[in-house]
Amino acid sequence: MGLVADEFGPVIAREHFLLGETVDGVRNPILSSWERSRSLGLSPDGCELPYTEDLDLDGRLMHAAAPVLDRLEARFAGASMNISLADSRGAVLQRRFGDPVSARRLEPIQSVPGFVFAEKFGGTNGIGLALAERRLVNVYGAEHFAERSQSNACSAIPVRDPLSGRIEGVLCFGYPRDRADVALDIVISRAAEAIERRLLEESSSRERALLRAYLDLRNHLPAAPAAGGLGAEDRVLLEERATELISSARRASVEVALPGGRRVTLLSRPVTSASGVEGVVVEAAFPERLHLLAATGTDVAEGAAREPPDLHAPAPGAAARPGETVPHGPEAEALVLVGEPGVGRFAVAARRRLELLSEASTRIGTTLDVTRTARELAEMAVPRLADYVTIDLPEAVLRGDEPASPARDLHRAVVHGIRDDCPFYPAGERLDLQPTTPQLRCLTGGRTVLEPDLRSAAGWIAQNRMNAQRILAHNVHSLIAVPLLARGIALGIASFYRARDPAPFGDDDRALAQELATRAAICIDNARRYTREHAMVLALQHSLLPQGFPEQNAVEVAHRYLPAESGVGGDWFDVIPLSGTRVALVVGDVVGHGLHAAATMGRLRTAARNFAELDLPPDEVLTHLDNLVARLDREECGDDPFSGITGIIGATCLYVIYDPTSQWCTMARAGHLPPALVRPDGTVTFPDLPAGPPLGLGGLPFETAEFHLPEGSQLVLYTDGLLEDRDRDFDTAVEQLRAALAHPSRPPEDTCREVAERVVPRHPADDIALLVARTHALDPHRIASWDLPADPALVSSVRGAVTGRLTAWGLDEIAFDTELLLSELVTNAVRYGTGPIRVRLLYDRALTCEVADHSSTAPHLRHAATTDEGGRGLFLVARLSQAWGTRYTDDGKVIWAECPLEMSAGRSAAAEISLDDIPAI
Structure with missing residues (x-):
């Protein structure tokens, strides 16, 4: 159980x-330092600091810091x-x-002076903690x-070389605990900046000494600028190449190609100042100089450094050799850069870092996949920054969620290095890091942690x-451990390891x-948020799609x-059962992606089901959807076409009705691809269906x-996503689909699997809906029909014929209810319809009773008043059936009713209707 430090502070x-x-x-x-100190085996009462006499008391740091220390002492x-x-070791140089x-x-x-306050010796202290x-x-x-040290307080800050960025030392203030003041942070920060400025001035003075030596050697004042019509862009190119020559610290020549087909040769050679500063000077050689090189038989290759002839006088203090020539004038040569090799190496490294960052901006975050983005970070860093990279998320x-506690439940997402046998935990493994590890310290502290020497990193x-x-x-x-921070949220850890280069990582x-x-973290956060939104939309999409199909015998489906x-x-x-054992098959496609498309899809699917309930033909269903x-477009966009709110933009649909009693299929489409028809003999056709x-x-x-x-x-x-693929043309995709479907004996589920394996694009750019339905026919022996004239006297004969057929089908249990129901339907057709009348029974999962006539007037269910002589027949139909309705045809209408094949507890539904339910006639 944790303890919160109270008014007694850290004690x-x-x-x-x-x-x-x-x-x-x-x-x-402080807590991290305590944990490191404990892991190092240090004892609070026995931290023995080593003493060293190996102190550079006359070095650059002391020369730069001395005046600043004088002012602080006076203050x-x-x-x-x-x-x-x-x-930089933590050894005190001066107090x-x-x-x-x-x-x-x-x-x-x-x-x-001389005692070493590094953390590994003295535990938590100002100098050691600053390092x-x-x-x-x-x-x-x-x-x-x-x-x-319990009674003391201190403030400490690293002092860096402004050129290399390396920590050269630490400036530390020590004072009694009660003298703590935030103003001291400002004082020590400005003092460290003053020391760093003096280090930079020292480097500048050394470079100026090299320039004077060069000017003395060239025997003219001032230094000649780049000549030969060089512009600012040319100068930049030459200075970049010259920086590399300076960092090489040797005599060389290289030809540089400039815009416009021009070429300039850069010459580098060592130069030494009168005070002993060694450096390199780089000059640009122009035509007269090149003629001189040609006369000596020297080759100059583009991009390759070669040793040029020694055409210059030696550095000051050395005697000139006989026969040496020193050309004069800006038309011969011009100074490009002069500097020390170490400074040149810093400049080259800085330029390469900028190039790496520039390349990273285009290569990290090419996809919206979290793991892939993390791998792109690792691939960018190896080998130009690190030899191995691990990323833990x-x-x-x-x-795709936002981590509640990023330090928990970490998983190794990426391991990448210069060798395949990376000596790290493999990807996919769960990590349980201790608080002393650099990785967890960087994650909990939100700051990058540098461990220059892992051999001494006890944590x-x-x-x-x-x-x-x-x-x-x-x-x-x-090791460098970096927290992946985006919008203030810690998303994981990136660890960079060095192996081949013996030099440790620096600042x-x-x-x-x-x-x-940081760049990768932003991309990972974008990918994470996309993953979350994608999962949400996908969940919405699946919730809006059919979770299962209703039972029906017309078709066997898979999707x-x-x-x-x-x-x-x-x-x-969708698959929608219709009256008369028919079934409707629907596919649709809303243009676009994302939440809006998924929501619109749900609205259209619901509307299609509602229109299907009206028993409308396919073309009328599409008209209503249109x-x-x-x-919906008008409602979403409003009256302002420039409002920025986009509507549905476009949607396509294919609506099919299959009737198992006749085995006829009726279909219409609205801009959708036609279906594929697979005949029992294996013939695959794509019917010429009017597009719409x-x-x-x-x-x-x-x-x-x-x-x-x-x-x-x-x-x-x-839908069209099945056939549209950037890597193949449309006709090829159609033939692949035809080949995958040419197996009529295969179950629909196997057909779906085959199409998914052989036809679906490897990287689908659009989503795909696939619906396979194998047709069945209703046994003709389960269909009975009678044609009657509009004569009330024939109702009794129909009842007798129906009873006989139900007995033949073994449906005696529901015969009485069916007779009563059909009597009402036929009587209604005789009284209000137009003859002739057709009666049909369909024996499937339910018994469907249909009465067709040539009138387009549909009956409506209503409560009859006590004084009404009629109006109770449809009430009986509704009570005796599990569903009923009206279907319009080209020449009239059909009133249908479905009766369950079994009565509850063996009782007649008609017997359960009380007299109170039917108003008196």
């Missing part, structure tokens, strides 16, 4: 930490302050005291790990000693790794829905077509 928290308890309320850098004169300057008298009372470790955190730090009282991020080794030794055996020696490498990780790689679209399908889409305009355009009628389908035929309905 109590430190005691609980040393007892091995979890501590809350302590600053992350804090008389105060209980001590100012110390340490080198200054505001009150020299108080220094005499201090033990040598606090007053004498570990590589930034300004404060340590107060009990935050120190060593007992002897919480499972929530991989799912990293303590995570898994056996695995750490295996990694070190592969010469992996340096410039850390800055580059952080910049790469597939395949979302596009780029996003969920608006494809849909009107609906046009109305897409839904929402209006103004044009839809046409129907009819086809006879023998039993066992297959109807294959699909």
